[in-house]
Amino acid sequence: MNPIEVSFNDGRPVRHVLNVSGGKDSSALALLMAGRVKGFEQFRMENMEYVFCDTQKELPETYQYLARLEAELGSKITYLNAKAGFDHWHKVFNGYLPSPQNRWCTKMLKLKPFEAHVGQDNVVSYVGLRADEDRVGYISKKPNIKTRYPLKEAGFDYDGVIQILEDSGLGLPTYMNWGRTNSGCTFCFFQTPYEWVKLYETYPKYFEQAMEYETIDPSDPNKQFTWMEKAPLSALLDPENRKRILEAGIRQVPTKGDNRLLSIFTGNSSQRSEACLMCQK
Template sequence: MNEERRKLILDTLDLLAIDWREYKLPGHDDPDTLHIIPVSGGSDSKCMSLILPAMFPNKRFIFVFTDTKAEEQASYNEFDQISEWVGYNVIKIIPEKGLYDLIDDYNGYLPSGQARYCTRILKLKSLDEWLEKKFFKICSHINLYVGIRFDEDRFGRLSNHDDVVQMRLPYLDLKMERSQVYSLLAATTGISPVYKHSSRSSCNCCFFKRNSERVMQCIEAYSEFNSVSVHEKLSDSYLEKLDSSKMFNAIISKYPNYLSNSALQSPYIFIAKPVSTLTENLPNPPKPIRNNTSDTTLDMFDASCNYDTDNFETVYIAVMFLVKPEDEYGIYRGNNDTFNGVYFTKIVNYSRNLNGLKRSLNYVYEHIMSTAELYNETQESMLRHLRIGIYEIKVPTGQLELDRVDKESYTWAGNGMSYRAIEQNLTIMQWILVRKGKLTHLEFLKNKLKSRFKEASKLPSFEDRLLEKQIITAGSVWEEYTKAKKSYIRSYNNTVLAMGEVSWSGIYKNIGLDKLPSVVAKQRKLDKENGNVEGEYTCIACSL
């Protein structure tokens, strides 16, 4: 590591108030002690591989990765970056059989939280065999420096040779937490793009992934998502149920590979009214969509809707928006005076349960704030610009698949949702949101023209009224309206494609940076007590 980069890392540690000078490297003076940093392609191990060589420039560290042949390509790119920064190659332990080969050996039986043969064989066994073969005869002690943070509670063993191999946890002594790890990476090498859809390093198919991570993987890394999907084992009856969705079939018939080819971060996606910075700071901003009934269960958004529950299914979906403050509109609006401040959108999760979705958004929000750099933001600017809209969508029964797979099927997901169902549900929900957004824009243009025609009708003479109407119909608004109307009719020209609607919308309340750690810690504790996988940390072996 060159001196300039070393100084940058140490200066950043000082800015983050990390008391690194007091940390003592175990076995520092023992020539028979080997120092190994396992790297996984994730942020915690990457940060560890930077700070220890910077803190101890005269000590030789070995960097090692246990491959599963099922990592995302962006993770492999991280190893090249680590090597370039520290001046030593990352050693890759490559197995003869990767994860998908192992699955075939296990007769197609997928790994799960109860049957983690992937961890045992590809991580722990591979590391143990490599250590024994390479180093047991030449050294008496081996320190493995593992990236378990101060704010985590995942522990375990990485080796069966405790007499020789010791797991060391520098982050605990340095009191380094999630935000500090990401801040150091943001100031040095940058954060891996994998973190646009994943909160932790893992195989692309890991059963520890949260539902929100699978949803965002489908959007941000569709090819990776699809490569996982094809290895699920779904029964004929379950596949028949998926194939019976008329709406999904109509969408992909009109637009094949909709998710991979469509702009999921669509500028036309329907925007929850409170998200718009044109209106959210008004004394009396527009309220969310509402359809009044006696139902009061949705008073979080002052909205409710009355549907025949036998004929419709309800799903709740969350969309991330990035907006610009009103004083910055000029550089984004250009000639379009309808710009509402939103310049980025992304679906981040969905659930059939509103409370479940709201709980999951605490983790999503924490992760987005931690990885603000990936969106060209700082944490402070992200706090100002981030909005998360929440929508209730009603869809005719039989179009979505919101149930767990049947007993004859095997899926990666801990919540029992198949990847195929996630893709199908996202396709339908995104279609409805974009359709609603286009219709809302069409109504806006229509009302604008109505207002101008109304003003024209007040002119005193017939000639003036006629001339003004001719000017209006020859103008840019009329042209945009007719173009948008034709496009809308062309896209949604049958009853199946017009199925479903947004019944109400609202906004997730952002959490202040000072309160965020305690809110998430409390949420994680409750999830752990209730056995909710959304709150789990990844397996410790995934640090390898």
């Protein structure tokens, strides 16, 4: 019996679905719900369904990590979006890139596929929100989908998540070794400039692909679609700009006296707190 019950009033069967992202938090949550965390076996949920909303633009390490998670869980992860990935919706939106102000990628590649997958069934959705995070996770407006945050319920913070992953043998996603802090598309707009530089160094072909999506039309201010708010990715081709960013570090916040480029390109990790948990966790 789980500590916090979620019930529906219509008497129909209930499906339990956990959306994994290839990141540390949702993976730790999956292990918790599989009964793999010693002392918290009461969270074990039989017949849990695991799904992954595939943008078709994920890091190679994300797919590798998901395969390892499948092995640890002994359960299949269902991949969604087989017929309509990022490129399809990019065309539908006429080349308009997703941004913090218009997250069509979250809506079309994460939320809608998930809701289509569960249909009209009664579903409890499990989301990897930690106890030390002061934000709201995915909450569907559909009455047949209710949300739970077991990591928060159990009191697991960042260190607790790391402990779950280490104790299980799964460990952390390997993309964290080279500077990426969370899962998401190769060109996720929530990346800090530091992470863009590390992508350039680690996967130059993905960086080049991200550049190709940008639209910069000097004659039309409405056609300035770039991944970073204040500069195109081509600005990071300058070795001096990359050097400044790496020296500033991933979490340093710009101050008034900064060089202009340094102010533009210094990463502020607080922006990531706005990201959708279904995508980033």
